[in-house]
Amino acid sequence: MTDKKISVAVIKRLPRYYRYLGDLLENDEVRISSKELSKKMGVTASQIRQDLNNFGGFGQQGYGYNVEYLYNEIGKILGLERKHKVIIVGAGNLGQALANYSDFEKRGFILEGIFDVNPRLVGMTVRGIEIKDIGEMEHYVKNNEVDIAVLTIPKQKAIKIGNDLSNWGIKGIWNFAPVDLKVKLSADVVVENVHLSDSLMTLSYNINNNYKNKSVKNDL
Amino acid sequence: MTDKKISVAVIKRLPRYYRYLGDLLENDEVRISSKELSKKMGVTASQIRQDLNNFGGFGQQGYGYNVEYLYNEIGKILGLERKHKVIIVGAGNLGQALANYSDFEKRGFILEGIFDVNPRLVGMTVRGIEIKDIGEMEHYVKNNEVDIAVLTIPKQKAIKIGNDLSNWGIKGIWNFAPVDLKVKLSADVVVENVHLSDSLMTLSYNINNNYKNKSVKNDL
Numbered sequence: 001m002t003d004k005k006i007s008v009a010v011i012k013r014l015p016r017y018y019r020y021l022g023d024l025l026e027n028d029e030v031r032i033s034s035k036e037l038s039k040k041m042g043v044t045a046s047q048i049r050q051d052l053n054n055f056g057g058f059g060q061q062g063y064g065y066n067v068e069y070l071y072n073e074i075g076k077i078l079g080l081e082r083k084h085k086v087i088i089v090g091a092g093n094l095g096q097a098l099a100n101y102s103d104f105e106k107r108g109f110i111l112e113g114i115f116d117v118n119p120r121l122v123g124m125t126v127r128g129i130e131i132k133d134i135g136e137m138e139h140y141v142k143n144n145e146v147d148i149a150v151l152t153i154p155k156q157k158a159i160k161i162g163n164d165l166s167n168w169g170i171k172g173i174w175n176f177a178p179v180d181l182k183v184k185l186s187a188d189v190v191v192e193n194v195h196l197s198d199s200l201m202t203l204s205y206n207i208n209n210n211y212k213n214k215s216v217k218n219d220l
Numbered sequence: 221m222t223d224k225k226i227s228v229a230v231i232k233r234l235p236r237y238y239r240y241l242g243d244l245l246e247n248d249e250v251r252i253s254s255k256e257l258s259k260k261m262g263v264t265a266s267q268i269r270q271d272l273n274n275f276g277g278f279g280q281q282g283y284g285y286n287v288e289y290l291y292n293e294i295g296k297i298l299g300l301e302r303k304h305k306v307i308i309v310g311a312g313n314l315g316q317a318l319a320n321y322s323d324f325e326k327r328g329f330i331l332e333g334i335f336d337v338n339p340r341l342v343g344m345t346v347r348g349i350e351i352k353d354i355g356e357m358e359h360y361v362k363n364n365e366v367d368i369a370v371l372t373i374p375k376q377k378a379i380k381i382g383n384d385l386s387n388w389g390i391k392g393i394w395n396f397a398p399v400d401l402k403v404k405l406s407a408d409v410v411v412e413n414v415h416l417s418d419s420l421m422t423l424s425y426n427i428n429n430n431y432k433n434k435s436v437k438n439d440l
Contacts, residue, residue, distance in 0.1 A: 079428030
């Protein structure tokens with residue numbers, strides 16, 4: 001693999017390639033041409049070739065891509081060849097939903113702890129993992145080399161807790177609170193914000209715009 | 221408001237403006253300069269001015285933006301001034317988590333129905349809404365002018381159900397199944413895919429890259 005700088009736009013598309021290649025692998029597909037892949041993914045074949053060329057010569061003229069090889073190589077680029085220890089902070093509905101996603105474990109994200117402030121939740125188990133009191137989190141994080149904390153807590157608490165976790169040595173935060181933690185924390189910790197309501201508002205915009213366009217067409 | 225074509229990149233940023241302006245409004249802020257807003261949001265003031273200029277003269281030299289006015293105008297652009305009727309398909313953990321998000325209701329997304337195949341869930345209520353058998357969904361959607369269906373079901377079912385919903389007249393699908401429905405369905409229905417595992421893999425990439433960059437620095 002080459003070491004050249006890869007653009008953010010390409011990085012953002014890698015998980016999607018990985019997902020499609022994983023589906024092909026599940027269906028026992030051995031190889032695929034960039035043309036076939038492009039039809040499946042709804043992007044141009046030339047974009048696929050350009051994107052994947054960033055990582056060296058995965059494809060072969062007249063053969064296409066070896067599905068399993070490409071899947072594994074992209075997995076390595078995404079850092080999935082190593083295991084990540086994960087904790088969930090906030091054991092409400094969303095926290096429990098994420099705890100139950102077995103897909104994450106398949107990709108090496110191993111849930112090892114769940115924390116909450118609510119005494120009614122503390123002591124219960126989710127997928128065999130006991131929910132601990134949040135007061136125990138500092139000691140746990142400092143002594144267990146946790147890689148990723150998933151924050152499913154209200155935004156008022158997310159900034160403080162994100163800061164604490166960052167000071168305690170966490171490497172990454174997967175943030176579901178409706179606040180841009182990236183802006184608020186130190187550069188040492190990597191943050192990925194998931195803003196569900198932003199996504200819903202984008203849908204709303206597109207529905208209303210689609211509807212407007214149709215009215216215009218009907219009026220003609 | 222002008223009617224000129226607005227770029228996808230600007231549209232994508234609108235929910236974020238809306239969120240920040242909502243926070244300011246909660247803190248009783250009356251006005252804000254593009255410079256202050258830029259500091260809060262971590263983008264340049266000139267980008268903010270350019271973005272908002274797309275929608276006419278919201279700002280005033282020497283005054284800045286009126287927070288409430290701008291919040292309401294962006295809300296209108298996003299289609300939030302009208303109510304959207306929502307159903308959730310799949311009453312598992314994630315479906316229930318989304319059903320319990322009161323923030324969505326505040327923004328006019330009104331949950332009116334929940335459907336599942338699991339007989340153990342059918343008849344239970346979430347936020348006062350009874351979970352119905354999925355066999356009743358066709359009749360319900362055809363007779364209740366549902367705007368948005370939230371899909372929290374496995375990917376094997378999402379394509380078929382997405383197709384059905386689209387034929388029954390749904391306007392938008394908010395898809396949480398790990399499949400790109402946009403590619404699979406007709407253009408009549410608007411789809412917003414939320415790929416949680418893509419987001420987690422992006423985090424993984426950034427953690428590993430951050431770590432690599434640091435090792436390099438330490439080696440020097």
